[in-house]
Every structure is written in structure tokens, then in C-alpha cells.
Amino acid sequence: MRGGTPPPGDFGQRLRLLRARAGVSQEALSQAAGVSVRALADMERGRTRGPQRRTVQALAEALGLDEVEAAALEESAALGRPRPRTDAAPAAPGALALPRDIRDFTARDAALAGLLELARDAGPSRSVVTVVAGQPGLGKTAFAVHAAHRLAPHFPDGQFALDLHGMDAEPTTPRDALARLLRALGIDDAAIPAGTDERAGLWRSLAAGRRLLLLLDNAVDESQVGPLLPGTGPSLTIVTSRNALAGLESVHRCDLALLRREEAVELLTRILGPERVRAEAQAARDLADLCGHLPLAVRIAGQRLLSRPHERLGKLVARLAAEGRRLDGLEAGSLRVRAAFALSYRQLPADSRTFLRRAALAAGPDFSPETGALLAGLSYDEAMACAEELTDAGLLQSDPVAERYHFHDLLRLYAAEQVEAEDGPEVRDAALDRTARWMLRRATAAALHFDVDHDRTVPSGDPDPEGAPAGREEARAWLEAERAQWLAALRRAHDTGLHREVLDTAEAMHWFSDRNQHWEQWVEVFQRSADSARALGNRQEEAVHLNYLAWAYNLCVHDPRAALASAGEALVAARESGDGLQEGWALGYSAGALHRLGRPEEAHTRLREAAGCLAAQDSHQARLAELTILNTLGTLLRLMGRPAEALEIHRRSEQICRETVPGRADELIALYHAVARQQIGNDLAALERWPEAEPSLRQALASFEARQMPAWAEQARLDLGRVLGAMGHPEARQTLLAARDALAALRSPRQAEAVDALAALDQVTADR
Structure with missing residues (x-):
């Protein structure tokens, strides 16, 4: 070349x-x-x-x-191209990294000095909180980010920034914010507690003793912020809000004011360069006045001039003066921000204006160029060009790692207003419908990568096969990144009567949901799909999706009462439609709910009934369901003190696996077989038949490890460690130590069992 x-x-x-x-x-x-x-x-x-x-x-x-x-x-x-994040990669502290600092930050010297003093005051028993409050457009976020970068050397254990979206219709809940903070500290999703109080307690315990800098941006009220504040330790928290947050006690307050005229001119100078401003000094002062000395308005004007290096400042001043009615808003509360946004917005090319306002329709805190393209009716490359232009203009913020963008919350509101003014309801609804249809097709195709029943030779139905995720890891990355978008698409499809599309997507998500039980959204997904089946008058599909819903209540949100009610509805629908498979699942899910409600005898009866119902059917789906029910029944019997009966049940399950299930992949049957082996080992251990228990547990552990299923593998390792300890085996202690540490990292409830098993082993060793 x-x-x-x-x-x-x-x-x-x-x-x-x-x-x-x-x-x-x-x-x-x-x-x-x-x-x-x-x-x-x-x-x-x-x-x-x-x-x-x-x-x-x-x-x-x-x-x-x-x-x-x-x-x-x-x-x-x-x-x-950006690489998708695989599920196996642990969350890193950089997940909530500070936004990029603004090089031309101007003024606020006294406020910065006050924060430096606070940083020095932070000690082991004193966690310092400062609230930056004031009207929109004062540069609260810019100040907080700049201060955080200045203070970062004082907080070597981590600096985290979290946007609380206080201006959104649905601000970030404390529960969701705590989940993001815990992930930033490296806590796995599956190990994050379910309740807000439990999450707050874990966050405080992890933050205690660390020198952390926490930036909570765009807070809505005290109840949102309170659970996020560290309790003790040498940390500093900076909270920005449009509201005063007067109810927060023992906090320092930093109220920003408008810039002085000379400070506004200095900001223009730092953006444009001293030569350009000196050449038109009076025009620079006039421009600062027309912007009302509001930092955001001054910055937007400066960036607009920076993008046009040959345009004179006086020309922009004349243009602003001619739009007096708009600029009058700069002197009256929130209209100041609207006028500043309008100034920048109206300078954009037509495609970029469309992209900006339509992107405000995207769900979630950020969006991809793909979503922006769908909403704006542009090609992907055109959307990328618009997104980059808007980022350069300061109207969008780009993610430091992924190819994603987000709005300042006030600009999102302004852009949404422009949708109503320029597009109207008909065009807006068409954009949302177009995006929802595309998102559902892509989500369905991506989820089918995890569906063991899906025929790989059949086209997936992806709307863009060339750009579709290839393989499970890319599919998982897309489904995670676009979770807010495809869930919003599912809602819209449900609300606009596209019930078949809702059912197809929810059905495709079935196996994927089993790998992500910690996603509480599955309750909404399967509630909507069950509603859609009901709307279509299909009782058999209603039974299927009511069973999925019972599963979600049982395992995703730990609500056994709701699970019992949903399983009861599924049972009625299954019997009315003559679906024995769904009847068996409904009995099994209701048994799980009854067990969690402390009603083991009733659970035992339901499981026996479910097993009998499924055994009478010939389909391969019935055999898999029967395997699940038998393993659950055996485990319940062992917990009820009947290990011999449990062993008999689990042997029956193992026999089904050995005979294979026609039409099923060997990999899936091997997984069911591993579960049966683990339970057989535990049954033998309960019967104190230790030498027989050991090989079954070793086989189960090896199978789970080969499939990279740590939550399952570490529980099997704990079970094996207990058996080895009872046998006096030299590997016992090391096995239990490994299980304890791994279960602790996963925040598994069974880590306490590992600690107890180690203590018991140490006591036996000391007594010898």
C-alpha cells in the first residue's frame, strides 16, 4: 500500500x-x-x-x-468498535467514574476553598456532606465535578459520581441508586440484597473506613439522598439539587450565585481565547449581559462561537438582541435556561435538531446511537454524526467507555418540549411505535440465543441481521445495555394492543430470565405477557405466562404470597385448557411458595401431585419439568428429616437423566444430572454414608465449574467440604475455606453455613 x-x-x-x-x-x-x-x-x-x-x-x-x-x-x-461487557466480568470501581473535568471552569474560588477545608476535616468518625443547591443553569454540576477532581487526591479509596435524575418524571429510587453504588464497589448483582434498608446497610458497612468521594448529582429530595449517605468514615459527599434539601441534618451548604459580569466575560475568554475576546471587548460584555450572567447560557453562547471560529462576537450579540422575547426569559427564572438552549438548538442542522429532540423520547438514563437513529428516522451513520456533533456542542454527554449518550436533565425537558412543538402527537407516536417494534424484534432475537428449544437453522427475525449480536455473550451485552429500551418497547406494545408481539418477546425471554434471576423487571415482563394472553383469549398461553410470573415472584422479588396467587390462577387456566404440563408447573410453583411461607406439609402434597401429573405425560418438556419437581421434592423431604425418602426421589431423577430425554441437548441434561448428583450426595451425607456421598458431590462440583456457574459450584463445594470434614479428609479445611471465601464474594446466604462448618471442623481438630 x-x-x-x-x-x-x-x-x-x-x-x-x-x-x-x-x-x-x-x-x-x-x-x-x-x-x-x-x-x-x-x-x-x-x-x-x-x-x-x-x-x-x-x-x-x-x-x-x-x-x-x-x-x-x-x-x-x-x-x-466498542466491546460488549460480558456477564463474567466483575463490576469495577470505575463504573461510576467522575465525568470529564471542564478545562475552562471559571470563578467559584470561595466555594472551592470551602470544600477543600471540608476535605481536611473528614476523619474516621466524621463523614462530611455538602449540599450544592440553587436555580437551574447555575452550573451546580460543573462546579461539583470540578471540585471533585480538585479533591480527588484526598480520597484515594475511590471517587464515584451518580446522577439521581431529580428532574425526570421518575427520579432514580434510593434502592436502584444503592445497587449502582454497590456494583461500583465490586459487588455482584446476584449478591446485592433485595431491600432498600439492607442495601443501605451494606453500602454503609463497605464505605466505613474508606476515604471515598461521592458525588450525588440532581437529587430530588431528602428521602432520595438519605439512604445513600455514608454513616461513618473519612468520606466526603457532594450533593447537587435544584431544591434546598433543608431536611438534611448536619450538612454543609454551598449556595451558588449568578456569575458577576467580569466572571462571565472571563468564562467566554477561556472558551474562545483571549485574542478573540480582546478584539471585541464590549461585545463580550454585552453578550454576558444578554445571557443574564447565567453560567449555562454563557457556556452555550461560547461553544456556539467556538464552533464558528470566523464569526464575530458582535454578530451573535445582534442576533440575540433581535430575539428579545426569547432572551427576556434569561431574566425570569427557568426561562433563562430555555432561552439558552433555544439559542444553541436553532443553530443546529435539521437532522441534528431532529436527533436531539427525538432522543428525549428514549427510555432510561442514557441511549445508544441506534436508539437515536430509530427515533429520529435516520440511518445509523447519520445518527452517529449527529450524536458526535451534539456532543461537541455540549448538548449531549458521551459515556467515557461505551458508545452511549445522555442528556443534562434540563436539556432533556427542553428537547421534549420541542417534540410537542415541532413534531406533534402523531409524529411522536409514530417514532415511538417504530422504535418499539424494532426493539422488540431485536430483543426477541437476542433472547433466543439462550432458548434451548430454538431451532438455530430458522432465521431469528432480527430487524438488522448484519448488525445483530453474534453469539450469547454479545446478545447478553445488548440485552443488558438496552434493558430500559426494550422494556419500554414491551410496555408500549402492551398498551397499544400488540399482544402477540408481547407474548413472543416474553416467551423468548424465558430461558434468558432464568440466568438473570436478580432482575426484578421479570415480574413486569410476565405480568404484561399474562395480560396479553388474557386479552387474546388464549387460556393455554395465559397459564404459561402466569407460571412464569409465579416463578418471578418466587425467585426474583421473593414475594411468595403473590407467587401463590399467580400459580393458583395458572392452575385454573391450565386445567381449563387441558394443559397437563402447565398444570404440573403451577403445582410446583405453588409448592415453592408454600415452602417459603413456612407450610412444608402443604408444599410436600403439591409437589407429589405435580410429580404424578408430569409423570403421566410423554413430552420432553414434561420430563424436564418432572426432573425439576423431583429434585425440589427430594430436597424438601431431606429438610423435613426424611433423607431416605429424599434419596429415593433423587435416584429416580438421576435415572431419568441417564435414560436421556428425547429431543433435548446433552448439555442441558448434563446440568440436570449434576443437580441430581449434588442432591444425592447431600442425601447420603444426611444418612451419614460419607464415603458414598463424596464422589457424587465431586462430580456435581466439576460439572458446575465446567459450565462456569459459580453460584451453583460454590454451594456444591460447601456440601463437599462438609462431607470431607466428617471423613477427616486432609482436603476438608482447604475446600471449606475456598467455599467460604467464594460464597462471601457472591454475598450468598450460605456463607454463614461455611463459617459454621469451618468452626465445627476446627473444634474437632482441637479435640483430637
């Missing part, structure tokens, strides 16, 4: 050299490849480092590349 070969990951340089070799202009390549000139320019400049595969293929064909060169171009693009 003439001009040298660029590094593998430098897609822009490689594309530029290939175009130069071909002797074509950007305009000619744009027309041949069907890619906009603007998108092509962004690729070559390195602003777009990882375009999609179909775009790269179009460019390769237009340039006439051979297979080797086309493959090299695709490889360089692939290196620039």
Missing part, C-alpha cells in the same frame, strides 16, 4: 490511503458506496473509528479491494 501500512486499529488512516491510491475524491467514494460525505469525512478524521460491517463492505466494494485488503479494512474497523 503506497504511503506505508497504518497500524491495524487505525481505520481512518487506512481508508484515507486506500482512497488516495484509488484516486477518487470523498464525493465520488460517497456516491459509489452509498455513504454520506460527512460520515466518510468523520471516518477518515478518526471521529468514527468503528463503522458497522455493512458500511465497511460497501466501501471495500466501491474501492475495488481484493479479499485480503477488504479483510484488513474490516479488521481495523472491528478494533475500533
Whole structure:
């Protein structure tokens, strides 16, 4: 390649050299490849480092590349694409990293000095909290972020920033905020407690003794903030809010004021450079006055001028003066912010304006360019170009790691107003419907990667097969990242009567949900799907989804009473529709709820009835259901002090696995077999038949480890450690120690059993 070969990951340089070799202009390549000139320019400049595969293929064909060169171009693009986060990767403290500091931050010296003093005052018994309050647009967040970066060296144990979305219709709940904080400290999702008080207690215990800096941005009220504050320890918490939060006790308060005129001009100088401002000193002062000395308005005006380096300040001043009615808002409360946003918004190209206002319709705290493209009716590449332009203009904030964007909360409100003013209800609803349909199709296709019943030779129905997640890990990453979007799509489909789409998506999610039992959203998913089945008048599907709902109540939100009620409805629907499989599942789920309610005898009766119901059926689904019911029944019998009966039941389960289940994957049957072996080992241990118990438990442990199922493997390791201890085996202590540490890391309730088993083993050793 003439001009040298660029590094593998430098897609822009490689594309530029290939175009130069071909002797074509950007305009000619744009027309041949069907890619906009603007998108092509962004690729070559390195602003777009990882375009999609179909775009790269179009460019390769237009340039006439051979297979080797086309493959090299695709490889360089692939290196620039964001990597999906796998579920196995633990959460890192950087998950709530501080936003990028603003280099041209101006003024606020006294407030910064006060925070530095507070940082010095923080000690082992004194956790310091400061509240930054005031009207919108005063730069509370910018000040808090700048202060946090200045104070960061004083807090070496971590600096976390969390947006509480106080301006949203549904602000972040303390419960969800605590989950994010715990994940930032490395706590696995499955180990996070269910209740708000329990989460707050765990957060306080982990924060105690650490020098942490916590930024809680956009708080709505005291009840939202209170549970998030560390109790003791040398930490500093900075809270920003539009409200005074007067109910928070023992806090320092930092009330920001409008900038003085000279401070507003200084901010313009830092944005634009001293030469440009000195050349039009009076225009700079006039511009500061027209912005009402409001930091956000001054910054937007400065950024607009920065994007047009040859435009005179006086021209912008004249334009602002001509729009006097809008600028009058700068002198009256929240209208000041609206006018500042309107100034920047109306300078954007048509596509960027559409993208900005429609993106306000996205669900959740952030959104992907893909979602923005769907809402705005743009191609992915056009949406990416708009997102980057809006980020450069300061109207969107980009995630430091993923290709995702979020609004300042006030700008989201302003953008939503523009949807109503410029698009109207009909266009808005069409954008939401279009996005919901696409999201449901993609979510359904992604979830089918986990469905053991899905025929892989059948097209998945993804709306964009070229850009679809490939394999389970990419599918998992997409489903996690876009959880808010596809859940919102499911709601919209349900509310607009697309009940078949709701049922198809919920059904596809069945196996995926089993891998993510800690997601409480499954209650809503399966409640809506059960409602949709009812609306369609399909009692058999209603029984299926009511059973899914009972599962979610039992295992996801730990509400056995609701689970019992849902399973009862499923039982009625199953019997009315003559579905013996769903009848068996309904009996099993109701038994699980009864056991959790402390009614073991009733649970035992239901499980016996469920096992008999399923044994009478011939389908492979019935055999799998029977395996689940038998394993549950045996475990219940052992807990009731009847280990011999439990062993008989679990042997029966193992026999079904050995005979195999027609039409089922060996991998799935092997998992059921491992569960049966673990329970057989525990039954033998309860009967004090230790040498027989050991091999069953070792086999189960090896099977779970091979499948990378740590929550299951560590419980089997604990069971094995107990048996080894009873036998006086030399591996006992090391096995129990490993189980204890792993269960503690998982925040499993069984970690206490491991501690007790170790203590018992130590006592036996001391007595010898």
C-alpha cells in the first residue's frame, strides 16, 4: 500500500490511503458506496473509528479491494468498535467514574476553598456532606465535578459520581441508586440484597473506613439522598439539587450565585481565547449581559462561537438582541435556561435538531446511537454524526467507555418540549411505535440465543441481521445495555394492543430470565405477557405466562404470597385448557411458595401431585419439568428429616437423566444430572454414608465449574467440604475455606453455613 501500512486499529488512516491510491475524491467514494460525505469525512478524521460491517463492505466494494485488503479494512474497523461487557466480568470501581473535568471552569474560588477545608476535616468518625443547591443553569454540576477532581487526591479509596435524575418524571429510587453504588464497589448483582434498608446497610458497612468521594448529582429530595449517605468514615459527599434539601441534618451548604459580569466575560475568554475576546471587548460584555450572567447560557453562547471560529462576537450579540422575547426569559427564572438552549438548538442542522429532540423520547438514563437513529428516522451513520456533533456542542454527554449518550436533565425537558412543538402527537407516536417494534424484534432475537428449544437453522427475525449480536455473550451485552429500551418497547406494545408481539418477546425471554434471576423487571415482563394472553383469549398461553410470573415472584422479588396467587390462577387456566404440563408447573410453583411461607406439609402434597401429573405425560418438556419437581421434592423431604425418602426421589431423577430425554441437548441434561448428583450426595451425607456421598458431590462440583456457574459450584463445594470434614479428609479445611471465601464474594446466604462448618471442623481438630 503506497504511503506505508497504518497500524491495524487505525481505520481512518487506512481508508484515507486506500482512497488516495484509488484516486477518487470523498464525493465520488460517497456516491459509489452509498455513504454520506460527512460520515466518510468523520471516518477518515478518526471521529468514527468503528463503522458497522455493512458500511465497511460497501466501501471495500466501491474501492475495488481484493479479499485480503477488504479483510484488513474490516479488521481495523472491528478494533475500533466498542466491546460488549460480558456477564463474567466483575463490576469495577470505575463504573461510576467522575465525568470529564471542564478545562475552562471559571470563578467559584470561595466555594472551592470551602470544600477543600471540608476535605481536611473528614476523619474516621466524621463523614462530611455538602449540599450544592440553587436555580437551574447555575452550573451546580460543573462546579461539583470540578471540585471533585480538585479533591480527588484526598480520597484515594475511590471517587464515584451518580446522577439521581431529580428532574425526570421518575427520579432514580434510593434502592436502584444503592445497587449502582454497590456494583461500583465490586459487588455482584446476584449478591446485592433485595431491600432498600439492607442495601443501605451494606453500602454503609463497605464505605466505613474508606476515604471515598461521592458525588450525588440532581437529587430530588431528602428521602432520595438519605439512604445513600455514608454513616461513618473519612468520606466526603457532594450533593447537587435544584431544591434546598433543608431536611438534611448536619450538612454543609454551598449556595451558588449568578456569575458577576467580569466572571462571565472571563468564562467566554477561556472558551474562545483571549485574542478573540480582546478584539471585541464590549461585545463580550454585552453578550454576558444578554445571557443574564447565567453560567449555562454563557457556556452555550461560547461553544456556539467556538464552533464558528470566523464569526464575530458582535454578530451573535445582534442576533440575540433581535430575539428579545426569547432572551427576556434569561431574566425570569427557568426561562433563562430555555432561552439558552433555544439559542444553541436553532443553530443546529435539521437532522441534528431532529436527533436531539427525538432522543428525549428514549427510555432510561442514557441511549445508544441506534436508539437515536430509530427515533429520529435516520440511518445509523447519520445518527452517529449527529450524536458526535451534539456532543461537541455540549448538548449531549458521551459515556467515557461505551458508545452511549445522555442528556443534562434540563436539556432533556427542553428537547421534549420541542417534540410537542415541532413534531406533534402523531409524529411522536409514530417514532415511538417504530422504535418499539424494532426493539422488540431485536430483543426477541437476542433472547433466543439462550432458548434451548430454538431451532438455530430458522432465521431469528432480527430487524438488522448484519448488525445483530453474534453469539450469547454479545446478545447478553445488548440485552443488558438496552434493558430500559426494550422494556419500554414491551410496555408500549402492551398498551397499544400488540399482544402477540408481547407474548413472543416474553416467551423468548424465558430461558434468558432464568440466568438473570436478580432482575426484578421479570415480574413486569410476565405480568404484561399474562395480560396479553388474557386479552387474546388464549387460556393455554395465559397459564404459561402466569407460571412464569409465579416463578418471578418466587425467585426474583421473593414475594411468595403473590407467587401463590399467580400459580393458583395458572392452575385454573391450565386445567381449563387441558394443559397437563402447565398444570404440573403451577403445582410446583405453588409448592415453592408454600415452602417459603413456612407450610412444608402443604408444599410436600403439591409437589407429589405435580410429580404424578408430569409423570403421566410423554413430552420432553414434561420430563424436564418432572426432573425439576423431583429434585425440589427430594430436597424438601431431606429438610423435613426424611433423607431416605429424599434419596429415593433423587435416584429416580438421576435415572431419568441417564435414560436421556428425547429431543433435548446433552448439555442441558448434563446440568440436570449434576443437580441430581449434588442432591444425592447431600442425601447420603444426611444418612451419614460419607464415603458414598463424596464422589457424587465431586462430580456435581466439576460439572458446575465446567459450565462456569459459580453460584451453583460454590454451594456444591460447601456440601463437599462438609462431607470431607466428617471423613477427616486432609482436603476438608482447604475446600471449606475456598467455599467460604467464594460464597462471601457472591454475598450468598450460605456463607454463614461455611463459617459454621469451618468452626465445627476446627473444634474437632482441637479435640483430637
